[in-house]
Amino acid sequence: MKVKVIVTLKNGVLDPQGKAIQQTLNGMTFDNVSEVRQGKYFDIEINESDESKAKSQVEEMCKKLLANLVIEDYRIL
Amino acid sequence: MKSSVIIFPGSNCDRDMDVALKKFGFENQMVWHNDIEIPKSDLIVLPGGFSYGDYLRCGSIAGKSRIIKSVIDFANSGGLVLGICNGFQILTETSLLPGILQQNKYLNFICKNVFVKIKNKENKYFEKIKKDVLELHIAHNEGNYFCSNDELKSIEDNGQIAVTYCDNKGNDDEKNNPNGALKNIAGIFNKDKNILGMMPHPERMIDPFLSGEDGSLFFENLIESF
Numbered sequence: 001m002k003v004k005v006i007v008t009l010k011n012g013v014l015d016p017q018g019k020a021i022q023q024t025l026n027g028m029t030f031d032n033v034s035e036v037r038q039g040k041y042f043d044i045e046i047n048e049s050d051e052s053k054a055k056s057q058v059e060e061m062c063k064k065l066l067a068n069l070v071i072e073d074y075r076i077l
Numbered sequence: 078m079k080s081s082v083i084i085f086p087g088s089n090c091d092r093d094m095d096v097a098l099k100k101f102g103f104e105n106q107m108v109w110h111n112d113i114e115i116p117k118s119d120l121i122v123l124p125g126g127f128s129y130g131d132y133l134r135c136g137s138i139a140g141k142s143r144i145i146k147s148v149i150d151f152a153n154s155g156g157l158v159l160g161i162c163n164g165f166q167i168l169t170e171t172s173l174l175p176g177i178l179q180q181n182k183y184l185n186f187i188c189k190n191v192f193v194k195i196k197n198k199e200n201k202y203f204e205k206i207k208k209d210v211l212e213l214h215i216a217h218n219e220g221n222y223f224c225s226n227d228e229l230k231s232i233e234d235n236g237q238i239a240v241t242y243c244d245n246k247g248n249d250d251e252k253n254n255p256n257g258a259l260k261n262i263a264g265i266f267n268k269d270k271n272i273l274g275m276m277p278h279p280e281r282m283i284d285p286f287l288s289g290e291d292g293s294l295f296f297e298n299l300i301e302s303f
Contacts, residue, residue, distance in 0.1 A: 013223070014257070016184050065141060068134055068170070070177045071223060 003046055003058045004077040007067045008039035042066060078103050078303045080120040083148065085110045085139045090125035090161065090280060097280035098122070101296035110142045119303055120157045121148055123164030125216075125278060135178060135219045136166030145171060157201060158272045162217055165264070165274030174265055174274045175232060176224030181217070182257025188216040190288055191255060193240040193263045193277055194247045200270035201302035202239065202295070210247045211240075211291040213277035215255065215263075220276040222258035222265075232265060239264040239273055 009015050015037050022036040044061070048054040055076055062074040080103040084091045091107065098105040098120075108115055110128075115121060129138035139145070145167075152158045152173050160168040168174040181187060192210050195203045224232070232238060241261040243249035249261045256276075264275025282292030 014179070014182065014221075016180055016182055020184060065133070065137065068137070068177055070169075070175075070225070070228075071179065 001046060001048065001051065001054055003044045003054055005042040005044060005058060005062060005066060006039055006075045006077065007042070007062070007072050008075075009037060010071055010073050013071045040066075078119045078300060079117060080105045080122060081108045081115050081118040082106075082122045082124055083108050083110060083115075083144055084124070085126070085128035085142065087128045087130055088124050088126035088163070090163075090278065093278075093280045094122055094124045094161070097283050097292065097296055100283060101293070102300045108144065110139065110144050112144050113147065115144065115147045115151060118151070118156070120159065120299070121151055123148070123158070123160040123167050125162030125164060128163055128167065131219075134170065136163060136168075136170040139163075139167045140170035149173060152267075152272050155269065155271050159202070160272075160274040161278055161280065162215075162220075162276055165276055166219065168272060168274040173272050174267055175228045175237075176222055176259075176265070178217075178219045178276070179221040179223050180219050181221050181255075186216075186218045187220070187255050189214070189255075191215050191263075191277065192243050192245050192247075192253070193275075194243040194249050195240055196238045197236045197266070197270075199236070200239075200266060200273075202266075202270075202273045202299065204302055205298045206294050208291070208294060210243060210245065211277075211294065212245075212282070212289050213279055213291060214281040214288065215277050217256070217276055220256045220258065220263075222262040224259065229259060233260075235268050237266045237268065237270075238262055239266050240275055240277070
């Protein structure tokens with residue numbers, strides 16, 4: 001089955017790329033954009049038919065590799 | 078004294094480090110990331126570069142490579158482990174050092190000489206260096222040190238800040254912060270001070286034909302500390 005993961009920076013952690021994207025959007029006439037936070041998206045194909053088992057394995061992956069919990073949060077979709 | 082430099086795919090300061098270590102008397106050996114065991118060593122160095130193309134996060138993939146378990150075991154048994162630049166990033170990704178190196182505040186790759194202030198000399202890495210301010214080279218895109226407030230308090234209380242960015246007189250204020258690093262942090266120790274990670278490259282400053290020789294002071298002290 002396929003499991004989707006989104007990794008984002010925690011609130012309060014500086015995101016200079018998001019800031020640069022926001023400023024560019026503002027300069028492109030999208031001047032109502034007040035903040036952009038950039039994150040990462042993973043599509044994980046896992047050979048496991050039990051959804052809860054698959055998701056608990058992906059949770060381990062998030063903690064051990066996909067996200068750095070010092071600055072990032074993860075969401076399993 | 079025996080040292081080992083670990084080579085990851087994408088390391089590019091491994092040979093400079095090899096030259097520097099040998100110049101100051103270390104019997105150095107190069108160790109491949111896919112090996113399991115590290116030959117007998119007094120010092121392990123994780124060199125600078127772009128291991129695994131900086132994929133995912135800098136140092137994150139190298140932090141899961143086969144050789145890393147031996148590095149962690151060596152570090153946890155009190156062995157000296159030095160991580161320079163990408164090596165520092167790998168040490169934070171393995172949790173041997175607290176915090177993380179984020180992208181530079183102004184999104185620029187910084188390649189220049191900087192001054193760093195030695196904040197703690199009660200350790201083997203800086204013990205007998207007479208100077209308090211060293212001129213070293215930095216070259217990185219992700220050197221912006223960050224950690225939580227609790228972690229910061231803990232590393233300050235334990236004297237774990239090793240070096241901070243400063244001017245030639247040792248003023249380590251925001252004006253002399255090249256990359257946005259918290260408290261101008263350029264390098265930190267673990268609690269026991271046997272592990273050091275730092276962004277500046279001492280191996281690039283060991284010859285008058287390069288841009289300075291303060292890196293020599295670092296290696297001279299290191300070999301004498303054994």
